[in-house]
Structures are given as structure tokens and as C-alpha cells.
Amino acid sequence: DGGITQSPKYLFRKEGQNVTLSCEQNLNHDAMYWYRQDPGQGLRLIYYSQIVNDFQKGDIAEGYSVSREKKESFPLTVTSAQKNPTAFYLCASSIGSSSGANVLTFGAGSRLTVL
Amino acid sequence: AQSVAQPEDQVNVAEGNPLTVKCTYSVSGNPYLFWYVQYPNRGLQFLLKYITGDNLVKGSYGFEAEFNKSQTSFHLKKPSALVSDSALYFCAVRDDRRGRRALTFGSGTRLQVQP
Numbered sequence: 401d402g403g404i405t406q407s408p409k410y411l412f413r414k415e416g417q418n419v420t421l422s423c424e425q426n427l428n429h430d431a432m433y434w435y436r437q438d439p440g441q442g443l444r445l446i447y448y449s450q451i452v453n454d455f456q457k458g459d460i461a462e463g464y465s466v467s468r469e470k471k472e473s474f475p476l477t478v479t480s481a482q483k484n485p486t487a488f489y490l491c492a493s494s495i496g497s498s499s500g501a502n503v504l505t506f507g508a509g510s511r512l513t514v515l
Numbered sequence: 516a517q518s519v520a521q522p523e524d525q526v527n528v529a530e531g532n533p534l535t536v537k538c539t540y541s542v543s544g545n546p547y548l549f550w551y552v553q554y555p556n557r558g559l560q561f562l563l564k565y566i567t568g569d570n571l572v573k574g575s576y577g578f579e580a581e582f583n584k585s586q587t588s589f590h591l592k593k594p595s596a597l598v599s600d601s602a603l604y605f606c607a608v609r610d611d612r613r614g615r616r617a618l619t620f621g622s623g624t625r626l627q628v629q630p
Contacts, residue, residue: 433617440622442605442622450614458617492558
């Protein structure tokens with residue numbers, strides 16, 4: 401079955417440590433996205449990538465980094481510079497066409513807790 | 516900037532009664548509007564979208580949404596609620612700023628269906 405796999409599902413981190421969240425898709429989608437979800441705030445865009453080897457900052461990119469070396473993979477690193485990293489992180493992908501309304505397909509999410 | 520607002524944090528409805536989850540939008544140009552549902556500790560699932568055409572859009576699990584241009588609204592509806600519909604619902608609008616083709620989400624509405 402095609403879909404998006406995020407790992408790990410739960411992650412605990414000590415302050416000052418970097419952590420990397422994995423996102424893999426087998427949908428052959430060009431575009432991939434990382435969102436952060438906090439209670440009562442909906443989803444906020446961290447980074448997005450419309451094509452391999454290219455990515456752009458979203459609305460809350462500070463303290464995060466990404467790479468897009470392969471079409472199917474878009475890992476997110478939460479660095480020690482992120483002041484409040486405890487959140488639920490969601491990866492998504494879409495066809496990425498410039499026309500029409502592309503539906504985003506989401507992974508099951510990764511919950512990061514900083515101890 | 517494209518944005519959506521969900522004025523209700525929570526909606527309570529009895530099983531078998533009709534339900535409405537409200538969403539208003541603010542966009543420049545033609546709106547591409549979406550509804551997603553999220554179950555606890557899961558990713559978002561696509562319900563339906565509006566691009567153009569009929570103002571009443573039908574989606575998954577018996578949900579539908581009514582696009583109203585004069586009131587800038589896109590309310591989600593279902594004629595008869597089920598207990599299993601209890602979840603967090605997000606309205607979203609396509610955001611094309613800087614070519615991102617991402618979605619901007621509302622803050623979410625928790626739907627509670629009582630038996």
C-alpha cells in the first residue's frame with residue numbers, strides 16, 4: 401500500500417540535543433512538507449520541498465533543518481536552537497502540480513517530548 | 516495572506532442529529548478549500564475539497580460542505596452524526612505564497628457526538 405511512514409512515533413530528548421525525525425513516502429509525490437501541531441493552534445508549516453534537492457522555509461523554520469536528497473525522503477532535524485520543541489510533528493506529501501487543488505497526504509506523526 | 520478561521524473550539528451533538536462545523540475564509544483570488552479529520556495521535560485524513568463548480572461538495576464518510584461566496588464560509592455538515600465521528604476537524608486553504616502550494620490550517624474544532 402502506498403503511503404507516508406514517519407518514525408519514530410514517540411521520541412524523548414534532553415535539552416541541548418539534536419534529533420532527526422524520519423519521513424518516507426512511496427507515493428511518487430514530488431512535494432513534501434513538515435508541519436508542527438500544538439494544542440489549540442492548528443498546524444503550522446515548518447519547511448517544504450517541491451522537488452528533490454530543493455527546499456524552502458515555511459512560517460516557523462527557526463531551530464529546524466531539512467534535506468531532500470531523495471524524492472521519497474524528507475527528514476527533519478530539530479536542533480538545540482529550537483526553544484520549545486515539544487510538539488506533534490506531521491509530514492505530508494502531494495503531487496505538487498501548479499494547477500488544481502493538490503490533496504496533501506499525511507503520515508501518522510511523531511510526538512517529540514523534551515525532558 | 517490566505518487564512519481560515521474556525522470560530523468554535525468544540526461542537527457537541529447527539530447521535531442521529533445533524534452536525535455543522537463552521538469555517539470562514541479570507542483569500543485573494545479563487546479559494547481552494549479543504550476539510551481534514553484527525554483521530555487521537557494520528558495524522559490528518561482528507562475529507563473533501565472545493566475548487567470550483569457546485570457549491571455543495573460531497574466527501575468521505577457521508578460528510579459534505581457548503582461553499583458560500585457571499586458569506587466567505589465553507590461549513591462542514593453531516594445529516595446524521597455517529598459516535599465514531601467524534602474527532603478533531605480542520606479547515607484549510609491552499610497557500611501559494613512563494614510557490615509553496617501548501618495548506619494553511621485553521622485552529623481546529625473538536626466534535627463530540629454523544630450516544
